[in-house]
Amino acid sequence: MDSQQNSSSLFFDRDRHVLFLQMMYQLLPPEYQGQDINRLTLAYFAISGLQVLGALDRVDKEGIASWVLSFQSFPSNKDEPNEGQFYGFHGSRSSQFPAGESGVLIHNSSHLASTYCALAILKIVGFNFSHIDSETILTSMKNLQQPDGSFMPIHTGAEKDLRFIYCAAAICFMLDNWSGMDREKAKEYIVNCQSYDGGFGLIPGSESHGGATYCAVASLRLMGFIEDDLLSKSAPSSIINVPLLLDWSLQRQAVDGGFQGRPNKSSDTCYAFWIGGVLRILGGFKFIDKNALRRFLLTCQSKYGGFGKFPRQLPDLYHSFYGYSAFSLLEEPGLNPFCVELGITDIAAIGI
């Protein structure tokens, strides 16, 4: 191990992380070409990450807002929206096509995850939400909810699971309007995803998983079905089994100090946020070994800035963002507090 690598693993190198994200914000490396369809998601990691690091002054907020808004799709005729379509945000230009000769938007690829990321970015840059046509988004979003309460991400179909319930809940929360989903049905679906061991699987009956567990708990919190700091509340009655969930979550901290997504898996940077975030919402974050988690995360910190998935791996945007978010949960000085259930900083969530 060279001396630079050694010194970079001793402390959270905020300045280097800011430079790393600035570089990603200006020009994505060619390795991300295959992810062009997720451009808004990549932008969300970079821009939200800069705000966690307290460096949002490095970006052009107005320019970002108009760039994001250019991905929104609308029905060609507002009075007669096309049956079954979802009018949200496209992930990138490569999924955006002009309307056909009849004026009908044939290739409408609005996606729930891109729509979540678009609104999150707009919140971060302080865009005035009264200027967003939320009615079109919400009315058409109802088309995506299934009879069992789950959501598909795009009107042409695809997997239906907890991830897209989370996106839908966060979209409604940010637009401050719940007309886009049937909350009761979504709640029922989520409750059915809790496994015998206390964690949540992506669909009912599937294995518990850190990401799915975050989606379940954060959605219930956003929808108002569970309270913040649940463990400190005197009434133990809850729609989910909280003691079992707490137990499963705490057991995900491995001997190396990091968090794993499932039993017998290696610790991975992002689960420090997915599971750490669940514990924060429950009020159980205080029970983890914070110093050990910090030490593990620092072994995943790159000397070039950013975080890798595993110790001493090259950094990527996804793991970098969740590394910063985890350090925010650990109250690293200089970082902005994070609104776990919404996936943006408290400043962005409150809208100041």
Ligand SMILES: [Zn+2]
């Ligand atoms: Zn990961």
